Each structure stands twice: as structure tokens, then as C-alpha cells.
Amino acid sequence: MAVGVQVLPTREAVEARLRSGRADRLGALIQGLLLAALLIALGVLLVLLADVASRALPVFGERSAEFLSAPLSARPARAGIVQGLIGSLALMVFVVVLSLPLGIGAAVYLEEYARDTRATRLIRTNIRNLAGVPAIVYGLLGLALFVTLLGMGRTLVAGGLTLAVLVLPIVVITTSEALRAVPGSIREAAFGVGATRWETIRGHVLPYAAPGILTGTILSLGRAFGETAPLVMVGAVVGTFNGVDLGAMMTGSYTSLPTIVYNWSREPQDAFRALTSATIVVLLLVILLVNATAIFLRNRYDRRW
Amino acid sequence: MPEGSEAATLPTLDPSDVVFDLERLSCFYGSFRAVREISLQVPRNRITALIGPSGCGKSTLLRSFNRMNDLVEGAHIEGSVRYHGVDLYADGIDPVEVRRRIGMVFQKPNPFPKSIYDNVAFGPRVAGYRGDMAELVERSLRRAALWDEVKDKLRDPGTALSGGQQQRLCIARAIAVEPDVILMDEPCSALDPIATLKIEELMHELKENYTIVIVTHNMQQAARASDLTAFLTMGEDRAGHLVEMAPTEQLFTRPANALTESYITGRFG
Secondary structure (H helix, E strand, O other), X not given: OOOOOOOOOOHHHXXXXXXXXXXXXXXXXXXXXXXXXXXXXXXXXXXXXXXXHHHHHHHHHHHOOHHHHXXXXXXXXXXXXXXXXXXXXXXXXXXXXXXXXXXXXXXXXHHHHOOOOHHHXXXXXXXXXXXXXXXXXXXHHHHHHHHHHOOOOOOHHHHHHHHHHHHHHHHHHHHHHHHHOOOHHHHHHHHXXXXXXXXXXXXXXXXXXXXXXXXXXXXHHHHXXXXXXXXXXXXXXXXXXXXXXXXXXXXOOEOOHHHHHHHHOOOOOHHHHHHHHHHXXXXXXXXXXXXXXXXHHHHHHOOOO | OOOOHHHHHOOOOOHHHEEEEEEEEEEEEOOEEEEEEEEEEEEOOOEEEEEOOOOOOHHHHHHOOOOHHHHOOOEEEEEEEEEOOEEOOOOOOOHXXXXXXXXXXXXXXXXOOOEHHHHHHHHHHHOOOOOOHHHHHXXXXXXXXXXXXXXXXXXXXXXXXOHHHHHHHHHHHHHHOOOOEEEEXXXXXXXXXXXXXXXXXXXXXXXXXXXXXXXXXXXXXXXXXXXEEEEEEEOOOOOEEEEEEEEHHHHHHOOOOHHHHXXXXXXXX
8 A cells, every 4th residue: 555545445355355254163162172171070070079979879869968977987887987077076176276377467477567688588488388388298297296206195286286287378479368358558548547557457457358368377277178188197087986085086086087098098807988978078068168158258258449 | 040039939838827847858769769859848737739740759759748659668858858847767766656637538538348437447446546436426527428329238348339439438538537638639539520529529618627739630620729839840851840849820810830830731641
């Protein structure tokens, strides 16, 4: 086209141009591949779930709630998971009581108080790395520190402490992220009317970050609930118990749901296979409940700035 | 600029009328100097505007008036900022108390995501206000010309208001702690012309009781709303410095400095 000569577009020329869309074959192919990836990922999970559920169903059909309230036993027809439920819940209490205040406190210090120095950056990086350390390593740490060095023995306390240490970095990271999501302008607003640092944090930063903190920490609880490896290291067992109440478990042997799954899955009898599946279903339901709580809280208190 | 011309254009202030007295103030972020050796005086119960091109350090200068830059990692100053004769950066000065007396309104309205009432009441609460809080909230909202619009929805979130209302809420929040000075950092840059006009009228009423320092990139606003104007620009080193400060009308009609003249006539900036 010559410079300076304006060609007036005709209706036909414009329409021909606008209707000349080529078929986007590559785009369609990519879309198909992405869909396939989704279906495979979901499919594997669904098959797994269906398999577990179909094995578990007869157990719930025959025993119903009695399976939940019966103690462990070598005889599959009488074996239940009440110690596992109590043990897992008691372990969760330890995790909540220990890692929440410690983790949130550490994150508030790192984000709101600590100066941005080489040391704090090093600490931040290391906390991220700690969150990626395999759970079995925490089990070894628990064995060395709590069980042996501090002389707690293979007790529920040692197990709870080990799980608390395991989720601590996750709590710190999720809390840090929630705090960082509170805009700096809110802090300036509070400082601007003469609030101290703590008044700013207590009155504004923490409340606004609370939904994020809650979501993250509840999800980390779910993680702790499902952990098996570290507990095997620090003494969760399946065997003879002094009793089924919490007092007996605090002082003597203890167990947890994942530990029961691990042990029963190695039993030779077919009946234990079914019990294993039933325990897995209970475990999954509890984790689902925990995660649903997290999602509910996040949606309930989600904030727009 | 010939020495002394600046002094000649400024009215000599009675020492008791000087709210801020800056002497060779330089502000740094780490090793970067954002503001270079500014000396000026801000008088009581007047609106002082700081104008100048983007990046000339107006906001940094303003934030040095209430030690807001303390919150920025690596920020520090040289020279001095005297407030009613007291060096704000001397040892033992509590920056929290400084900010209680020298309030601030920010560029982007930043109400707390709480109720309108709680937005205004937060400052007095942390200051330990013992009086009738509802009355103080009403008085502050009235002074900020917002009461009539929000009196029936004090429990609604402050963030649900329009931009202009949010900014007046932020002004109400600032005056609720009964400060002596209000610093405004481009308070209208996010607002439409009508909301802007409302804020300007409000500033005019507020100067009866407060000393106001406003940063603006809008020269018409400085010309309309302020009593004194300081023009800043930056040199080769990118540090902002004061070119001249004069009564607003004089600065806009008979600027003493050629740089000021080319800026206000729109030749740069």
C-alpha cells in the first residue's frame, strides 16, 4: 500500500477478512491433551477410591458403628479401631496446642518485627526447606530427641511432639503468606492514627489474616492426621493395649489410624484386608471433614481489599 | 536563583506560628538520597502545598514530617525537622506519639475493612480515649462532611463506600484523634472531580483548626486550595530539592525562579 493513499474498506472486503478464521487445529489438540491429563489424574484416584470403598462396604454393612467403638484385636471379626480414633485425635490436640501458637508467633515475628537482613532471609529459606523434609526424617528426629534424649519413651506425648514439629514449618509458611497478603496501606493507616506496632498487628493485621492462617493451619492438621512414617519411628504400635481409654494410651502403648492401616495391610488374612479398607474410609472421611472446614472458613471470611 | 530572593517573598513568621521548621533536611532510602537539603517553614492553620514533577521526593518529604518513613527498611534522614521547636528525630522521641499529633491521609483511600464506626473509633481507642465515643465518631464524621451520608449505616463496612466517601472517612479517622497537623499525600489522585472538589472544600474548613500540608501533582489544586506552595524538583542526582516556596498566588503569578515558571506553565513535569 502506498504511503499516504487511504484505501476505503468496503463491506465485502471487511466481511471476507473477518470470516476467514482458520481452524485452530493445534489449539484443539492441546485442549484435548489437557483434558486427557485431567481425566487420567482423576481416573486413577476414582479407581482407588472405588476399590477401597467396595472392600470397606461389607465391613460397615455387617458391623456398622461397632467397628468404630471396638478395640484392636487379633481376631478380625472383633477387631475395631477405637484406639486409633482416640490416638489420632489426641495427637491432633498436641499438634494444635503446640504448633499453632509457636508457628503463628514465629511467623508474626518474621513478617512484622524482624528486619530484612541476611540472617532472616536465611531463616525464611530454611523454613521453606524444612517443610519439604520427608516425614520419616522427622520420625528419626522424634526418636532421637523426644524418645531417647528427653527420655519420654515411645509414648503418645513423644508422637504428638514429633507431629507438632513436622507441621510447624507449614504453619509458619502459611501464616507468613496470610500476613503478607494484608496490604501495607492498612498498616500505614493504623500507624498513621498513632497505633503502636502491636496495636496495629492485634487490631488489624492478625484479624484480617486470620482466615488465611486458619485455612493453612487446618490443612496442615490434615497432613499430620494422615502421617504414618514418623509415628512408626516413635512408637505407635498395633498390639496389646492396657485399655481403650485415653489415660491408658497416655502412659502405655498408643496407636493412630494410619498406623492401623499400615499394620493391618500386612496381615495375611483376607478379613483384615477388608478392615484395612474400612479404616482407610474412616481416615479419608476425617481428612475430608477437616479440609471442608478449612474451605468453609476461607469462603466465609474471604476478604476483598 | 539569587540568594535572598526566597526570603524576600515569604512573610516572616512569628516563631510561635511555625509548626514545622526544616533545616537542611535530606532523606535517604539506604544509600539513595531522595531529598536533598531542604529548608523551609510550615505555618500554623494554613494549607501548604508541595508540588513538583513525579519522583521529586514530595511524598518522602511529607512522610518525614510524622516519621512515617521509619517504617521503611533502610530509610533515614540528615538535617532536622523541628515541630513546634522540638526535633522530631532526637533521641527519646516516640514516633507513635508523633503520629498521634501529626495525622496522615494517604494517596489511595485505605479504610480498614471494618465498620465505618470502627474506622473512626480505632485511633481514639488506642489513644485511650475515655469520653463518649459515639459522640466523638459523630463529630469527626461531621467535620469530614460525611455524617449526613453515613449516619444511618455506621455499622456498614467502610470499604463499601465510594472512593470519595472512603477518602473523607480516612480524613474523619485522622481527625478523630484530634491531631494538630494533617498531612495529605495526593489525597485526590484516585478521585473524580466532584469528590475532589468536596475534599478541597473540606480542607478549607479544616484549616481553621488544623495545619495542613498537602502533596499534589495537580497544579490547579495547589493554586485553588493552598495558601503557600513549595515547588520541588530533582537534579542530576535524582534527589529532590526545593526550588522556591512562596504564597500560592505569588508563586503561580510571579514565580521568582525560571524553573518554577516553566513547570507551572506546563513546559516540563
